[in-house]
Amino acid sequence: MIKRYLAERFSWILLFLCGQALLLLIASLDYAIPFWPILYIVFLTTTLFVIFLIIRYNKETRFYKHLEERDSQLDLSGISAADSPFEYIVENSMTNLTERLSHTASRHQIALEQEKDELLSWIHEVKTPLTAMRLMIDRMGDETMKAALTYEWLRIHLLLDQQLHQKRLPSMENDLYIEQINVEALTYTEIKTLKSWCIQKGIGFELIFEITEVLSDAKWLAFILRQLLTNAVKYSGSHAPDIAIRCFQKQEHTVLEVTDHGRGIDPRDLPRIFDRGFTSTTWHQDSASTGMGLYLAKKAAESLHILLTVDSEVNAGSTFTLTFPLPNEAVQMTGM
Template sequence: MMFMTYLKERLSWILLFLLLQFLAVFIAYIDPEIPLTSILYYVFLSLIIFVIFLVIRYQKETKFYQELEEAEDILDFSNREFLSPFEKITGDSIARHFEGLKKTVTENERILDEEKDELLSWIHEVKTPLTALSLMIDRLEDQTLKKEMTYEWLRIHLLLDQQLHQRRIPFMENDLYIEQADLESVIFGEVKTLQSWCIQKGIGFDIDLQSTEVMTDAKWLAFIIRQLLTNAVKYSEASDILIISYQRNGRTTLEIADTGRGIDSRDLPRIFEKGFTSTVHHQDHAATGMGLYLARKAAHTLKIKIEVESAPGKGSTFKLTFPKSNDFVRITGM
């Protein structure tokens, strides 16, 4: 491939050489004073020498460009020997631009880190008045107002939680603590968080956990389940959400099934995309398109396979298939 590229690059030189050889033969042909046999012999030798010259120049000239093509890290040409003048100009220019880009990237990363830290600090600060607000809501005597305010409080709490985890996901592998986690306690903890919302909508839970021990990070697993349960409650009316777990082929599978509005078949391949809501319910302003996207990203890092089956009007079933213990060797380094 590189040799063909080199021939294309030097095509004008090759054509010029062939033209000069043809010109020599043509002059010898029309001028009887010049022996044609000697000219043909000269052309033959010239062709051999030219081919050898091309091969040698190919090895020398393409070495520089092959290094450029294969370079993955810092491009430093200061210690390279036998560079042609043009190659040296190219190398110096690339090195300068590369250093400039590195400085820009470093500065942008610093700014992003500062913004992330500021946002995380703000989220944690907001949680204090949010907790106080929850205690104030508990003291309300008007039950109708209490339910409405509890629902709005929960929405704010879930959105803040989503933002918090969204900022942490890029550095998730640094925060992992893989252990034997209890599915039952994680699920019941998340169900309790959504309890007031579920009571308001008349939604219950039918839980049947045949397999409860999984190797994972309990904190991030809780986040994934929180996104799936929030989706199930949000898009369901008075009904039961089914949560079951079982073992198959040595792996634990957790299913969360609702009987809500379901997902259109044309939307199914895109529901885990960032910011995607729905093509059918495009005016649904309650959806942010981030919950399932973040759940998928977290599940990928935890080596949890996440799948969905759904049909309009028949609800949705999300399946989490957990890895075996030895699948975490690469993550933990143990």
């Protein structure tokens, strides 16, 4: 701040020094003017000027120091009151701008909340005819048509579910309920949801559960599993080897692995696989991928303190790993 203050006042300092130098020059050239008394006067005035600069530095930079140190929030309460007319101009301008930005942000926040509520309401309303449609499909006699319609129904169901959880994700911390969950039963339930799709593709599952219970939130853990299983089934070829799901203990942590034998992930895509909206560089023409499933799974996992990682090879499949937190870490999420 001292360097910037001196740079700001450089022209004034230069004017003062030039005046002092001019006075000494005149005294040295004009013999009628005694040089040493003039030098003494120059010394005194320079000393007073330096003291003046120090006093003005503390007074003039106080306002700007507070501006520099304040955070980016729209709150000017921590800024000291202006002391000069120019500082008043800055303060009034910032206050007016902050008030306008606050009002604009408030209106946008209200609009976003209304849009979110309307979308959630629409999703819940759509679920009713979707449930009725499923009952009608189950009563169909034509097995070929029934399988095809069930598959399309499942796609709509999964997309709505993904959209629903995407809107709930920002307020996920308010919706957590940490408890002991039978992860094996939870996995079977999610597999059952995908049964028609798996039958259509001729894909089975191999389940090995050395650990059957984990401490987490059942609803959000089910959502994460749903995204991983959907991903595994989607990118596995017809009649591919079974998708393997293992749950075991590893260095005090419970680990759940979902391994498929699909097309795999290109090494250059691995660092971006959990990014919002990222699909693939190798399969960029794949219009079926939205790039949201793994992103949402990663975000939900982070809120649950679950480490979600992936290991993959092209044309050899992928392994998604969920590493659960220790029990005391899971309990801390809800402050229990």
